[in-house]
Amino acid sequence: MESPLGHMSRGNRLGPTDNESTDLALCGAGRFSIMPLGDTSLKVLVTGGAGFIGSNLAECLLEMGHSVRILDNFSEGDRRNLEDLKGDLEIMEGDITRSEDCARACRGVDLVTHQAALGSVPRSVVMPELYSFHNLHGFVTLCNQARLAGVTRIVYASSSSIYGDLKESPISETNRGLPLSPYAASKQGNEDFAAAFHYAHGMTLVGLRYFNVFGPKQNPRGPYAAVIPLFVSQLLRGESPTIFGSGEQSRDFVYVRNVAQSNILGLFGDLPPGAHLINVGSGQRTTINDLYRLIALALHSSITPIHVEERKGDIRDSLADIQRAKSLLGYENSIDIHEGISRTVEWCRNHPDRLR
Numbered sequence: 285m286e287s288p289l290g291h292m293s294r295g296n297r298l299g300p301t302d303n304e305s306t307d308l309a310l311c312g313a314g315r316f317s318i319m320p321l322g323d324t325s326l327k328v329l330v331t332g333g334a335g336f337i338g339s340n341l342a343e344c345l346l347e348m349g350h351s352v353r354i355l356d357n358f359s360e361g362d363r364r365n366l367e368d369l370k371g372d373l374e375i376m377e378g379d380i381t382r383s384e385d386c387a388r389a390c391r392g393v394d395l396v397t398h399q400a401a402l403g404s405v406p407r408s409v410v411m412p413e414l415y416s417f418h419n420l421h422g423f424v425t426l427c428n429q430a431r432l433a434g435v436t437r438i439v440y441a442s443s444s445s446i447y448g449d450l451k452e453s454p455i456s457e458t459n460r461g462l463p464l465s466p467y468a469a470s471k472q473g474n475e476d477f478a479a480a481f482h483y484a485h486g487m488t489l490v491g492l493r494y495f496n497v498f499g500p501k502q503n504p505r506g507p508y509a510a511v512i513p514l515f516v517s518q519l520l521r522g523e524s525p526t527i528f529g530s531g532e533q534s535r536d537f538v539y540v541r542n543v544a545q546s547n548i549l550g551l552f553g554d555l556p557p558g559a560h561l562i563n564v565g566s567g568q569r570t571t572i573n574d575l576y577r578l579i580a581l582a583l584h585s586s587i588t589p590i591h592v593e594e595r596k597g598d599i600r601d602s603l604a605d606i607q608r609a610k611s612l613l614g615y616e617n618s619i620d621i622h623e624g625i626s627r628t629v630e631w632c633r634n635h636p637d638r639l640r
């Protein structure tokens with residue numbers, strides 16, 4: 285087993301624990317607890333750190349006492365996501381598609397977690413070149429500059445979209461489907477290049493196949509907004525949200541803090557060298573109707589949703605098999621959908637300016 289931290293990761297940083305109850309422990313934990321860092325604080329590069337997942341992850345790393353450098357071009361990210369972060373934080377404005385920006389960002393860092401990418405499957409269908417450039421060329425550029433800077437482990441955001449319309453449920457990592465969109469193709473490309481970087485250069489790359497991530501700081505605006513912040517913001521405005529089709533289609537919704545935990549375990553945990561692919565979900569099936577009821581309940585809203593025609597190309601069900609995340613990383617879906625929705629709703633209530 286290999287650790288990017290060598291002897292430092294053993295004993296004085298992360299160790300077996302019986303107490304995993306606090307949020308701080310959860311950030312870096314599963315089967316590890318967070319120990320006082322002393323002088324072992326590391327410098328971690330978070331690309332896309334001004335975005336939804338990246339800013340939540342940066343917050344967890346800072347809480348653990350690490351130094352964080354964020355690289356973001358602020359095309360989708362929001363500076364307000366960084367306002368409440370406390371600790372040793374450096375913000376670099378730059379682009380992962382530019383070698384010089386990546387080289388600057390990787391200089392002096394110990395580890396890299398890569399979250400920068402363009403999201404939205406529908407937008408990728410109309411702008412495939414843009415997605416290939418940012419999501420694939422950007423990934424390769426970042427990995428290569430990280431390699432040249434001496435970084436030996438990179439954790440990166442892949443996506444459940446790589447499963448295409450495969451019907452297996454829950455779906456495990458041995459599967460890979462047809463890339464049904466340029467976005468999915470770009471994420472498949474990340475996984476292929478990660479394997480190539482491992483075989484050619486011996487680096488360890490951990491590809492986390494996120495399912496439907498939700499939580500504070502997720503963007504509720506624009507035509508490609510994710511369903512949870514959209515429902516919450518519409519209900520808070522007294523509007524009726526729209527549900528496509530019967531609402532009995534299901535997804536695997538995973539709270540962002542659990543996703544941050546999976547990244548931290550991927551960065552610091554003992555892993556065999558390789559190009560790993562790991563599902564990150566809740567392992568729980570939730571229909572859109574159930575989701576709606578949960579959100580309406582949390583908001584004490586009696587507004588009924590409007591059902592419209594099913595969206596063409598929408599898959600019926602998506603559910604992660606999270607056994608590999610548990611066994612390889614020590615990952616747990618520690619914050620379930622009920623707690624996650626309640627925290628998200630509270631955050632939205634406290635940040636009305638972020639919903640407009």
Ligand SMILES: NC(=O)c1ccc[n+]([C@@H]2O[C@H](COP(=O)([O-])OP(=O)(O)OC[C@H]3O[C@@H](n4cnc5c(N)ncnc54)[C@H](O)[C@@H]3O)[C@@H](O)[C@H]2O)c1
Nearest residue numbers: 332334335336337357359360361379380400401441494497
């Ligand atoms: N949110 C989800 O449910 C979900 C699901 C599967 C995979 N993912 C992946 O997780 C990662 C993070 O997603 P998110 O939801 O936080 O998205 P986000 O849009 O909130 O964050 C992405 C960040 O990357 C930045 N960025 C984009 N292109 C860049 C470039 N060329 N150079 C530098 N920065 C750039 C954006 O400005 C933004 O801050 C992405 O790779 C996404 O594909 C997300």
